Amino acid sequence: MSDLDNPKPAIEMQTLSATYASSVDEASRPAGWMYRPIKLGRKATWYASPGFQLGMVAFVCFMCPGMFNALGGLGGAGKTDNTLADNMNTALYSTFAFVGFFAGTIVNRVGVRLSLSFGGIGYCIYAISLLVSEHAHVSGFNIFAGALLGVCAGILWSAQGAIMMSYPPEERKGRYFAWFWCIFNIGACIGALIPLGQNIHVKTQKDVNDGTYIAFIVLMAFGAVLALFICDADKIIRPDGSRVILMKSPTWKTEIVGLWETLSAQPFIILLFPMFWTSNWFYTYQMNSINGAYFNVRTKALNNFLYWFAQIVAAVIIGPLLDIRCIRRSVRARYALGILFVLTMAIWGGGYAWQKKYTRKTVAAKGFEPWDWKTPGYVGPMFLYFFYGFYDAVWQGTVYWIMGALGNSGRKLANLAGFYKGIQSAGAAVIWSLDGQHKLPYMSEFASTWALLCGSLVCAAPVILFKIKDFVPIDEDIKGTDETLEDVLPPGATVEKRAMEN
Template identity: 45%
Template sequence: MGVLDVFRRVRYYSPMTQIVLVGLVCFLCPGMFNALNGMGGGGQMDRTTGNNANTALYCTFIVFGILGGSIVNLFGVRWTIFCSGLTYALYSGSYIYLNHTANGAFTIAAGAILGVGAGILWAAQGMIMVSYPREEEKGKYIAIFWIIFNLGGVIGGILPFAINFHSEKDSLSDGVYIAFVVLECLGALMGLALAPPAKVVRNDGSSVVLVKYTSVGKETVGILKLFVDPMMLALLPMCFTSNFFYSYQFGPVNASIFTLRTRGFNNIFYWGAQMVGAYALSYLLDNQRMTRRTRGLVAFAIVAVFFNVIWGGTLKQQLKYTHGPLPNGEPTDYPGGLIDFLQHSRAAGPIILYMLYGIGDALYQNFAYWLIGSLTNDSQKLSRYAGFYKGIQSLGATVAWQLDAKSVSYLHQLIGNWVLLVISLVPMLYVVWTLKDHSEDPEDASKADSADEYVEKQGEAVYV
C-alpha cells in the first residue's frame, strides 16, 4: 500500500474527517437556514409568510424525516445530501421573489420542498454522527458536529447584522438572501465529498458498517418497527418538544422586541452559545469514570434545571408585553419600544436571556442525540432512529409555527413550551434509567464479510 493510500485510509476515511465534512455541509445549509429563521419570519417584518412556509416545511419534514433513514440506506449519503442541500438554497432564494412581489406562494411551496430535503439530510447526518464514533467518543463527536454546524448560524447572523447595520428597512435586503443562496449551494456540493460509510474505518481498525445490502421491503419493516419500539415510544415527547421552542424564541422574542440589526446581533450569540453548551456537555457524556447511566442522569438533571430556569426568566420578561410590530404599522408594546443593542442598559438582560436559549437548545439536542446513540450501535437502526427523531421533532415544530401564525398569545405560547418540556422529562428519565454501559448488538459479530467486499459488490448503496 502506497503512502497516498495510507493517507487516504487514515485521514479521508476516518470517522473524524467524515464528521467534519458533514458538519461543514450543515454549517452551510441548515446553519444558514437557522440564521435566516432566527431573524423571525425569514427576516421579513410581516412574519405570516415565514410562519406558513415553516408550517409547510415541517409538514413534509414529518414524513420525510421518518422515511429519510431508509431513503439514505437505499440511495447513499453523497447524492441524497447533495440534492437535499439544494433545497435550502431554493428556500432562501424564494425570499428575493417575496421582496419584489409580496406574493408568499412561492416561499411557502419552497418551504414544503425544503421539508423533503431536510428530512433526508438530517437522517443521514444523524446516522453519521452517532454511528461512526466508538461508544466512549459519541459525546465528543456530537459536540464537534454541533460546534461546526452552529458556526454557520454565527456567520449567518453576522451577514444580516453587517449588511443592515445602517439600514432602516423592516425586512432583509436581496443581498443578504443572495449571500445565503451562494453559501447553501456550496454546502450542497460539499455533500459529494463524503465517503461511502462502508469505507469508513475507525482508528482501531474496525469498520463503521458491516451490514448486507438493504432493500425496500427491509426498510419498510424497519420503519414500521419504530412505532412499536418501546424506547422510541418513550422518547416521543422528547422528539416532539426538541424544536417546539424555536418559533417562540425567534418570533415572539427576537422578532418582537429587537430592532432588525439587533436580531442578527442576537443570532451571533445564540448560535455561538450553542457551541459552548455542546462543548461543555461532551466532557460529561464521555466521562469514563462514571457509568453510562450516571452520566445520563447528571446530564438529564442539568437539562431539566437549566430549561426550567430560563423559562422562568422568560415568563418575567413576557409579562411586560403582548405583541411585536404589527403589519398595520402599530409598534410593539414592549416598554420603551424595540431594543437596539447599543442601548446597553435596556439590551443587556434580554440579550443575555436570548443567548441562554442557545445554550439550552444545545444541551437538549446534544443530550437527545447521545441518548438515541446509546440505544444501539447498529448503523442501520441509528439512521432510522435519527429519522424518527427528526420526523417527530418536525411534527412539534409544525404545531408551534402555526400557533404563531394564528396569532396565539405570546404568553400562551410560552406556557405551552414550558408544559411540553415538563411532560418530556418523565419518559426521558425512564430511558436514561434503563441505559447499560455497552449497547453492542449481539448480531454485530455475525454480520457478513468485510465492508470493503460489500462496497465492491454493491457500491455506495451497500449501506447509507
C-alpha cells in the same frame, strides 16, 4: 444458552475492539487514496475515517441548515411581517414530519452522500424564493419551496444523524456531537454576521436587503455540491479497523421492514417521542415572539449571533461531559437528566419574568419603538437569549447522545434519526401554524413550551434511568442485518473472539 447470548463474551468483544485500536496501522487498511494518511497537525487520519467524514458533514450543515438557522433567527426569515415565513415553515415542517419518519429508509437505500447533497438543494431553493418575494408576489413558489425543503431536510438530517451516532466508538459519541455542533453553528454565527454587517447602522424596523439573501443562496449551493465528495458509510473504517454496521445489499423491502424492526425491537423508544416533539417547538417562540417582535433589525442580528454562539459554548461543555470515562455511561445518563431538569426550570423561569413585560398587542401598537442594543435594560434579554441558545444545544446534544447509547448500527440509527427529525418537525409544524394562522398569545406560546419541556423529561425518564447500558454488545447491534462479526470487527479480532467462545 450459547456463549453469544452470555453478556460476558460480549463485554470481552467490546473491550477487544477498543484496545485493538493502538495496533492498527496503514498496512491494515485497504489500498486506495481514501485510506492514505493525511497529516492534520500532530495526528494522522485518512479521508474515509469517521472524524474526517464527520468534519465534511459538519461543513455541509455549516453551509445549508446553518445558514437557514441564521436566516430564521432574524425572525420572519428577515422580513418585518413574519406571516410569509410562518406559512413557509408550516409547509416545511409538515412535509419534514412525514418524510422524516421514513427518511432513515431512504438514507439506508441510496447512501449518505446522495442524501446529503439532495438535502442541500432544498435549502438553496428556499432562500431563492425569499429573494424573489422581495420583488414579486410569489406565495405559491414560497409555499412550494417550504414544502420541498421539508422533504430535503428530512433526508439530510437523517443522514447526518446516522453518521454522527454510528461512526464514532461508543466512548466518544459526546465528543463527536460537540465537534459537529460547533462547526455547524459556526455557520449559523457567520450567517448571522452577514445581516449584522449589512445593517449595522440601521436602527429602524425593516426587511433585510437583497445582498443578504444572495449571500445565503451562494453558501447553500456550495454546501450541496460539497456533499457529493462525502464517502458512503460502507467505505468508512474506524481507527481500530472496525466498520460501520449496515445492510450489505439493502433493498426498499429490507429497509421498510428494518423501520418496523427498529420500533418493535425497542418499543420503549416511544417514551422519547415527547422529547423529539418538543426539540424544535421553542424555536418559534424564541425567534418570532422574542427576537422578531421586540428588537430592531441590527439588534435582531446581534441576538441571532449570540444565540448560535451560545450553542457552540454549550456543545464544547456538554459533549466531553457526556463522555467522562471515570463515570459509567448509565450513571452519566442520570446526571444528564438532572442537569436538563435544572436548566429547564432556571432558564425558562427567567424567560417567564421577561415575557410578562409585553404582549402581541403592545408590540403591534402604534408608537411602539423596537429595542436597540443601546436601549437601557437590553443586557437582561440579551443574556436570556444567549442562554436560550445554550439550552437548545444541551437539549439536542443529550437527545442525540441518548439515541447513540441505544446502539451502534448505522442502519438502526438512521431510522432513529428519521423518527427524531420527523416527530420534531411535526411539533414545529403545529407551533408555526399556531403562530402564523392563529396568532397565539406570546404567553401561551411560552407556557406551552415550558410545559412540554418538563413533561417530556418525565416521559423519557424511564428510558434514561433503566434502558441505557454501559455499552451495547456487538452481537446485539448486528441483529436484523446481513452483517457478521467478521464483517465489522477489526482484522484479526475474530480469531481471538472464537477462542473466547470455545
